[in-house]
Structures are given as C-alpha cells and as structure tokens.
Amino acid sequence: MLLQQLANGVFAGSIYALFAIGFTLVFGVLRHLNLAHPAVFTAGAFVGIEVAARTAIPVWILFPVVALFGALAGVLVERIAFRPLRGRDDEHFAGLISSVALGGVVIALLQARYGTEPQSFSADYFPNQLFEFAGVRVTLTQLVTLGLALVLMLGLAWLVSATSLGRSMRAVAENPTAAKVLGVNVGRVTAGTYALSSALGTVAGALLALNLGQAGRDLGASIELVGFAVIILGGLGSLWGAMAAGVVLGIAEALTIHLFDSTWKSMVAFALLFAVLVLRPRGLFGQVKVREV
Amino acid sequence: MRLKSTTGAALAVAALLATGACVSQDTTDASSDSALSGSGTGADCTIDETVKIGAVFSLTEAAAFAGAYQQEGLALGFEEVNAAGGITYEVIQEDDKTTVDGSVAAFEKLIDRDKVSAIVGPTLSNMAFTTYTDAQSAGVPALGVSTTAEGIPEIGDYIFRASLPEEVALAASIPAAKEALGLAKVAVLYDSADEFTASAFNTIKDVLTDEGIEIVAEETFETTDTDFSAQLTSVLDAEPDAVILSALPGATVPLVKQARELGIEAPIVGGNAFNSPVLVGALEDAAEGLIVGGAWSAAADTTGNAEFIANYTEKFGRAPDQFAAQAYTAAFLIDQAVRADCDANREAIKDNLGQILEFDSILGPISIDEGGEVTQEPVVQIIRDGAFTLL
Numbered sequence: 001m002l003l004q005q006l007a008n009g010v011f012a013g014s015i016y017a018l019f020a021i022g023f024t025l026v027f028g029v030l031r032h033l034n035l036a037h038p039a040v041f042t043a044g045a046f047v048g049i050e051v052a053a054r055t056a057i058p059v060w061i062l063f064p065v066v067a068l069f070g071a072l073a074g075v076l077v078e079r080i081a082f083r084p085l086r087g088r089d090d091e092h093f094a095g096l097i098s099s100v101a102l103g104g105v106v107i108a109l110l111q112a113r114y115g116t117e118p119q120s121f122s123a124d125y126f127p128n129q130l131f132e133f134a135g136v137r138v139t140l141t142q143l144v145t146l147g148l149a150l151v152l153m154l155g156l157a158w159l160v161s162a163t164s165l166g167r168s169m170r171a172v173a174e175n176p177t178a179a180k181v182l183g184v185n186v187g188r189v190t191a192g193t194y195a196l197s198s199a200l201g202t203v204a205g206a207l208l209a210l211n212l213g214q215a216g217r218d219l220g221a222s223i224e225l226v227g228f229a230v231i232i233l234g235g236l237g238s239l240w241g242a243m244a245a246g247v248v249l250g251i252a253e254a255l256t257i258h259l260f261d262s263t264w265k266s267m268v269a270f271a272l273l274f275a276v277l278v279l280r281p282r283g284l285f286g287q288v289k290v291r292e293v
Numbered sequence: 294m295r296l297k298s299t300t301g302a303a304l305a306v307a308a309l310l311a312t313g314a315c316v317s318q319d320t321t322d323a324s325s326d327s328a329l330s331g332s333g334t335g336a337d338c339t340i341d342e343t344v345k346i347g348a349v350f351s352l353t354e355a356a357a358f359a360g361a362y363q364q365e366g367l368a369l370g371f372e373e374v375n376a377a378g379g380i381t382y383e384v385i386q387e388d389d390k391t392t393v394d395g396s397v398a399a400f401e402k403l404i405d406r407d408k409v410s411a412i413v414g415p416t417l418s419n420m421a422f423t424t425y426t427d428a429q430s431a432g433v434p435a436l437g438v439s440t441t442a443e444g445i446p447e448i449g450d451y452i453f454r455a456s457l458p459e460e461v462a463l464a465a466s467i468p469a470a471k472e473a474l475g476l477a478k479v480a481v482l483y484d485s486a487d488e489f490t491a492s493a494f495n496t497i498k499d500v501l502t503d504e505g506i507e508i509v510a511e512e513t514f515e516t517t518d519t520d521f522s523a524q525l526t527s528v529l530d531a532e533p534d535a536v537i538l539s540a541l542p543g544a545t546v547p548l549v550k551q552a553r554e555l556g557i558e559a560p561i562v563g564g565n566a567f568n569s570p571v572l573v574g575a576l577e578d579a580a581e582g583l584i585v586g587g588a589w590s591a592a593a594d595t596t597g598n599a600e601f602i603a604n605y606t607e608k609f610g611r612a613p614d615q616f617a618a619q620a621y622t623a624a625f626l627i628d629q630a631v632r633a634d635c636d637a638n639r640e641a642i643k644d645n646l647g648q649i650l651e652f653d654s655i656l657g658p659i660s661i662d663e664g665g666e667v668t669q670e671p672v673v674q675i676i677r678d679g680a681f682t683l684l
Contacts, residue, residue, distance in 0.1 A: 001530050008522040015520075116357045118546070123577035128554045137529075139554045212519055212547040214575060222517045257523035262513045263485055 004136050005258045006251055011142045013250020014149035015208050019223055020230040020242040021153060022200035028237030029173045029193045033096045036077050037201050038220030038227070039103035044070055044202025045215035046110055049119045059126050059210075063148065066206045067199040074198025075191050077102060083190075107217055118216035126210060145207050152200060153243050160239065165192055173237075225266075226253075229273045235286020245284055248272075329410065330636040331380070338635035339379045346371070346627060347385050347403030349414035349424070350620075354391035358542065358571065359439060359616045360416045365609050366617030367413055367438075369601075370624025380631060382624075389415050396420035397427065404431045410637045411436060411646075413623045418442035418489070425452045434643040436627065438619040441565065442489055446665030451639075453646045453665040455623055455656075457588035459489055460496040462564040463539065465671035466586030467500045469684050470535060470562045473675075480510035480533035480559075482524060482548070483540065487516050490539040493564065497537055509533050514548075516541060521548050525555050535584075538563045546575045553579040560584055560675075568615040573679055583676045584684060589618040589656050590672040592683045598655045622654045626661070 023037045048066045051057070057065070081098040085091050129140045160166040168189045171179040180186050208223070209215035230249055234241025249269055256268040276283060331340035348367055350360035364386060371382045385407050387399035396415045403409045404427070411434045415421055421440040428435040429449035437445060437454035446452055470476060481497055484490040501508060510531035512524040525548075528536060536559055540548060545566050552561065560582045566572075568587035573580045591602055591612065601621060605613040613621075629652055630645035631637045647663040660668040674681045 001526065004526050005523055008520075008526060011522065012520045116354060117571070118543070118575070120546070120575045123579065130554065130556050137555060141554075208519065211551075213550040214546055216543065218517070219519070222519050254523040257512075258527060261485075262515060262518070262524065265515075 002258070003134070005254045007136045007138060009251030009254035010247055011138075011146055011250070012254065013247035014146050015204055015211070015246075016223065016226055016230050016250055017243045017246025018149050018152065018200060018204035018207070019227040020234065020246055021156060021239055022197040022204065023227065024231045024234070024237055024239065024242045025156070025200070026193055026197045027231075028239070029169045030190060031092060032082055032099075033092070034077065034081075034099050034194075034197070035096060036081060036099040036103040036106065037197070038224040039106035040070065040073050040077065040198045040220075041201045041205040041223070042215070042217060042220035043073060043106055043110060044205030045209035045219050046114055046119060047202065048206030048209055049121055049215060050114075052121055052125050056125070059144070063203055063206065066202050070199035070202030071195035073202065074194035074196070077198060078191055078194040082194075103220075107220075110217055116217070118214045120214040121210060123213070141211050145211060148203070148207060152203065153239075156196070156200070157239060159196075165189070169193060226269065229269060233273055233276050233283055235283025238283065238285040241283055241285030248284075326638060329638045330634075330641070332635065333379070334635055335632050336377075337379065338632045340381075340631075340635065340637055342637075343381045343383050344631065344637040345383050345385060345407055345409045347387065347400075347407060347409035347412040347414075349387045349389050349396060349399040349403070349412060349416075351391040351416040351420075352386075352388035356391045356416045358569075360388070360391075362614050362617040363414070363416060363438060363620040365605070366613060366620035367624055369605055369608060369617075370621040373604075374624050374628045377628075380628070380637070382628070385409060389420060391417070393420050393423050396424045400424040400427050404428070404433050409433070410631075410639055411627055411642050413438060413620065413627070415440070418445060421445055422448070425449070428452065432643075433639050434630075434646055436623050436646065438623045439616055443492065450647075450663075450665070451643050453661055453667075455626055455659065455661065455667050456619055457565070457667065457669060457671055459493045459539075459564045462586035462588070462671050463493055463497055463537075463562075464500050464586075466562050466564065466584055466673045467497065467506075467537065468504055469586075469673035470560065470584045471504055471506060473684050474535060474560060476506050476534045478507040478509045478531075478533055479535045479537050479562075480512070480528040480531055481508055481537045481539075482512045482514065482528065483538070484516055484544060485513035487541060490541060493539040497539060501537075514540075514544065516544065518544065519547060521551050522555065525552050525557060528552070529555060529557055533559055535559050536561045540566055542566045542569065542572070545572060549576055549583065550579050562586075565615065568674075568681075570612050570614055570681075573676060573681075577679075580676045580679070585674045585676070585681070586671050587615050587674070588669065588671065589615045590674050590683060591681050592674065593655075593657065593672055595655050595657045596653045601655050618655055622656050622659065625654060626652065626659070 026032050026034045044066050047069050051065055052062055081102040082095045085094045131138050168184045171184050172189050230245045234245035252268055253265050256265050328342040331338055333339050350363045352360045371384050375381055389396035389399050403412055413436050416439055418440045425435055425448045429451050434451045437456055439456050440454055441456050441458045483494040510528050512527055538561055562584040564586050567583055567585040630642045633645040634641050649661045651658040651660055657670050673684045675684045
C-alpha cells in the first residue's frame, strides 16, 4: 500500500516536472518569467483532444503533433509578449505582466473555440489497461506518462549539454551580450528556447488530459501553483532540480493524503517549500548566484 | 478568503437595502395593478394583460452547463402553459454570467424596469443568498429551480424553491442501494473544499449510521484536484461494497474514470451531480453501475414525462436533464399559483405558491409549503447499458 502510494506520487510528480522544466528552461536561459505557460499547457490539452477526435491518429503520433503546435505557440508567445519589450529598463517586469495578459487571451480563445464545458478523449481512443508489478497497480496511461516524461527530460538535458543549440543557449544564459559578440544568433536562440519550453508544456497538458480523460479551461490553473512551487524547490532555472522536485512534491502529496487528509496536501507541499527556502535558499539544485552584482 | 467573501456579501446586502427602499415604493402600484387580476377561476381563469415572468440563469461561464438546460426547460414549460389559453406569459430572460454581481444586476432590472410578477432562478445557491434578499425586500416572489443549499427558503416569505436538496437526494439513494445491493461496508469520498458537498457528507454519515452500514474508508479531495489516485488507492485497499461520492460535476468525471481504471469495481453512489446525460456521454463505459439520487428521472412514469422528453428533444435537439425538468415544472407551478385566485399580482402569486399541494408534475406529486420549502419523492436510478434506469 505504501509502495502503491509512492508510485502514485511518482506518476503525479512526473507531470509536475514536465510542466516545470518548460517554465524553468525559459527562466534559466533568458531570465524571463513566462506566466502564459499554464495557458499554453491548457491549450495543449485541448489541441490533443481535438486532433485525436478528428484524425484518430495513434498516441505516439499525437504527441509529436501536439509538440509541434506547442513549438509554434512558444514562438508566438515570445514575439507577442516579450520581444516588443526587449531592451526596456523594465523588460523583465513588463514581460511578466504582458505574459499574464497573453495567458488570459489564450484561455478566452479556447473558450471561444471549445465552449465552457470540458472536452473529453473518447474512451476507445486509448483503451486503458491495468498492470500489476509486485503488488503495485499501474495503468497504461501512467506508464506512458512516466516513460514520455523521462524521455523528454533526458532528451532536453542532452540537447542543452551536447548540441550546438544547447551550447548557444548556455552562452546566452551566461551573458547575452558576450554571446552576441561571439556570433551567437541571440534572436534564434530566444525563439528556440520558447519553442522547446512550450512544446514541453503542451505535451504535459495533453498527457494530463489523457490521464484524466478530459480537460477544462482551468486545467492549467489547477497545476500552476504546484508547478511554481516545484520550480522554486528545485532551484529557479535548474532543469535537474525541477525534475527531482516534481517527483518529491508528488510523493509528498500522495503520502499526505495517505497518512492524513487531502486538506493538508497543500500545507505540506508549501511547508516543504518554505523549509527549503530557509535552509537552502537557492533550492535543491540551484546554483549560488554570482552574476547579480 | 472567507472573511473577504463575507465582507463582500455584507456590502452587497447593504447596497441592496439602500435600493430596496425605493424598490418597494415602486411595487405598490405594480402590486395593485387591476389589469393583472382576471375573471373566472382555475382552468377558466382569463387575464387580459400579458403576465411578465423574469428568469435569471447562468447562461455563460462556469455554471453554463446547467443554465442552458434551465432556459430551454422554462421556455418549453411556458410555451405549453400559454397554449392552454386564458393567460399569456412572457418570459424575460437574463444571464448572470455565473457571478454574484451579474445576478444582482439581473434581479434589479427585472424588478425595477420590467416590473415582473415573479422571478425564476438563479442557477446557483451562492448567488441566491444575495439576490433573494433583494427580491424579498422588493416583495417579488422568487422560485428557485436548482438552489439546493440549506437556508434558502428561510430568507423570507417571498422565497420558494422547487429543487430537491442534495441531502434528500443522497439520503434516498443510500437506503435504495443498500436494499438492492446488500451493502455492509462502504467507502465515502467527498469534496471537503465545497460547502454543499461537505455538508452533504454529514448527512451521508447519519444515514449510514441509521442503516447500520460501516464506513471502512473516508477520503477527501478538493474542488480543483485532478489526480485522485492516492485517495482511490486507500479506497481500493479497504475493499468496500460500494463507494459513496459527494462531488460537484467537474470532479465527478475524472474521479469515476480513475476509479474504474485503478480497478475499483464496486458500485458508486452519488447525488444530483450524477443526474445528467452529459455525464454518461463523457464517461461512456465507466458510467455503468453508477447509482444516482435526484429529483427527476427520464425513466420515471410520472404525468406528462414521456411527452416532455419527446417535445424537448424535438425542439432543442438534445435530451433534457434534471435542470431542464425542474425549470419546466416551475412554469406549471407559477401558472398554478396565478390561477388559484386568477390574479397575477406579486402578492397573490406569493400567497398561492406556498399553498401548492401534491401538484401532479413530471417530477411526481410536488408540494411547496408556506415556508417556501419543496416536498417531493426523490428518485433513485442506476445507469445500465448507458441509460438511466429506476432502481
């Protein structure tokens, strides 16, 4: 039973982690807080449901399609909410506000297209199966979620550390001006970062919708707060931190429900957050800040 | 949060009291309008002037899933009442956008500008708590068709409801399920962040104690939760004969789906939130075996029910749900109250709505007492082969 609850926590946590790494990637590279991320996450869920209903394509083609949509959405978010503000003194704060506004626009567009009622995956689109390993019950969607989350997180880690785009991203993160002088196309790196971030966000949204069977307009809002807690807990801007913290929070929530009551769930999650902030202000995996002088 | 909403409500009430004073001055001429009282009695009653009825429902935003059905049900009801002749009703429809201030504005418009004889609605109880004080101070009878919270009819003598409280629905479905399925031990799952589902939980516990059923697992969740696997694991482990669920419609679909996926085969018993064809559509096979307590059933053999379902489906292109059925019934209840004295003035409707005894409706025999509270037999249904069947 305890083992089962740990497994539940890991599955819930992998969605938190996927949501959080998309968000933290943009912050780590560009120091932008993109608060349109939860709305893009919700859009991913709706797009996934609509594409599945219209084309009946199998699930392993569905997610790349959703990711492609997400990448386009990410480029648009950067063009609309952040690029016009570039170079202003209040660039970061104004970007934060304009991304909140853009998030509102996205949700309104979703309502215009899909109405106010939640949309559902058809039950026979991805028939669920139950497996049992050593007394732990897992469903096929949970396995797909965990597998896809692992692949995407490891893929992202590889991309950042070993490819030329990743090198450029790290250069921009270190010092955008120096990167530009050294010939890095900062505009392209910025767009690429947003595309990656939003692709991860939309896939996470579609995965959550597949797990729940349905998605409403408040899907992003329901995960937003936990997602942000994961980012802080892991260390703002740290990919490995976000992954680990997502799973830690997922397990903490599952155990709280198991041992106490769901009412305590948020309290335990945020107590954990405050404890980390007091004992280790840079988060579990965050780096000591030396740049802000 | 709690403090904020109370202060907001207090301010709203204060504002309403201020407007209430002039509203009630206006109504003296409206309530003594002799053109609204006709000749004859009962079925022979004839009133020359068109009787204006206000309707306030949540047609957009969060509660639109209910409001749209209510608007259609009420329209169909008055269409049939008008066809009977003698009295012509005109429904003035307002949308409260699922907000308290939208609801207040709609009530004020209907009371002051349109000078309606009575108001049907609003959709949600938390709006009714504010708007009904407005209707009460203005002396306009208001009839709720989905306001199930405790304390609504107690707001005043102008406030009535024809909507079965959640507690009554659940209190009926549990003994029925016990009899049909022989329950000895159950798991209870409820939304602890919502006032109505949390208060329904107390009723559930009392009913279970009375019936001698043991609670082997007691789990909570919150309205915005999406993942219920931790709670459902505990439920699965307790091996209950049935799961009793008190949830809002939003959480019901993912919760039932996840329960079935995790291998919980036990029947799931619920209240009003289950009573919608939309739920069956969204859950598909996972809806099988759900036991639902409610105010109305498509399968019930009540007076005019088959015609209501046929006419509604033909007119609006979809099957009616409980919200539509209760709003439809409201049209007949108001007509009944008007015909009693052949008088469509606010005062007469108020006096007669509280005298309705065993009126034969599609909800079965329905009564409203002077205090404004409804009495009707709840129906208990089980979903079999994708359709609601009486248990």
